[in-house]
Amino acid sequence: MTDPAAVVDAFIAAIERRDMAAAVVHLADDVEYDNVPMGKTVGADAVAAALGPFIERCTVVDWPVHRQVADGPIVFNERLDRFQLGDHWIEMPVTGVWEVHDGRITLWRDYFDLATYTSQMAAATGG
Amino acid sequence: MTDPAAVVDAFIAAIERRDMAAAVVHLADDVEYDNVPMGKTVGADAVAAALGPFIERCTVVDWPVHRQVADGPIVFNERLDRFQLGDHWIEMPVTGVWEVHDGRITLWRDYFDLATYTSQMAAATGG
Numbered sequence: 001m002t003d004p005a006a007v008v009d010a011f012i013a014a015i016e017r018r019d020m021a022a023a024v025v026h027l028a029d030d031v032e033y034d035n036v037p038m039g040k041t042v043g044a045d046a047v048a049a050a051l052g053p054f055i056e057r058c059t060v061v062d063w064p065v066h067r068q069v070a071d072g073p074i075v076f077n078e079r080l081d082r083f084q085l086g087d088h089w090i091e092m093p094v095t096g097v098w099e100v101h102d103g104r105i106t107l108w109r110d111y112f113d114l115a116t117y118t119s120q121m122a123a124a125t126g127g
Numbered sequence: 128m129t130d131p132a133a134v135v136d137a138f139i140a141a142i143e144r145r146d147m148a149a150a151v152v153h154l155a156d157d158v159e160y161d162n163v164p165m166g167k168t169v170g171a172d173a174v175a176a177a178l179g180p181f182i183e184r185c186t187v188v189d190w191p192v193h194r195q196v197a198d199g200p201i202v203f204n205e206r207l208d209r210f211q212l213g214d215h216w217i218e219m220p221v222t223g224v225w226e227v228h229d230g231r232i233t234l235w236r237d238y239f240d241l242a243t244y245t246s247q248m249a250a251a252t253g254g
Contacts, residue, residue, distance in 0.1 A: 036220050036240065037242070037243060067201055067203075067224060069196045069197065069198040069201050069202075070196065070198075071196040071197075071198070074194055074196050075196075076203035076205075076222070076224075078224050078236075078238075093163050093238065094238065095222040095224060097194060097203075097222060111205075111221065111222040111238040111239060111240075112238060112240070113163065113238075113239070113240050113241050113242075114240050114242060115164070115240075115241060115242060116164060
């Protein structure tokens with residue numbers, strides 16, 4: 001599978017199944033994962049270590065894509081990333097900028113509002 | 128001019144010239160301008176009223192586009208929106224989701240981190 005949009009779709013589908021091992025297959029070894037207001041994680045193993053425990057803690061992960069456009073190696077998508085933690089839902093409006101080369105994701109950069117995340121996480125974890 | 132990406136480019140070029148009257152020509156009468164973490168402004172006149180005074184206060188407005196992809200009426204772009212206020216530069220990493228129909232922008236939705244903006248504005252205005 002080398003179509004950039006299809007690779008992004010497959011990665012997101014694996015995340016929604018909370019299957020980090022299946023997701024990481026779609027990442028380049030030196031992938032840059034940039035959560036813009038939080039910082040960057042570099043490398044497929046580091047992304048798995050950062051994201052895997054969180055998605056495994058969730059009972060449901062649901063990332064509906066509202067719009068997606070691709071051109072060459074570049075994919076943009078507008079999503080609502082939803083995570084169920086116990087009785088709480090965390091809902092994050094996000095736009096992702098992706099680059100896919102030779103069938104693997106080399107860049108995954110998400111733009112979102114950090115306080116929208118931290119305030120919902122605090123409510124969900126009682127923090 | 129009806130090409131969606133060209134319309135977005137022309138709108139941004141007018142904003143960079145700090146010419147709100149030239150920019151507003153590219154907006155549909157019922158445009159939705161959604162600054163995701165702040166809220167929505169509806170209508171070309173309301174957008175001009177909200178944005179015009181701010182860009183006129185700036186000495187320089189510079190919005191370099193790092194990536195832009197279009198498909199049909201949809202345009203995504205990844206930008207660094209830069210505003211000079213007095214001796215201060217405010218720099219905002221932003222992703223925009225646009226829809227253009229019949230040569231006019233019907234949706235302009237920017238995803239960014241609100242605190243990245245408010246903290247720089249406070250420094251620039253001494254607030």
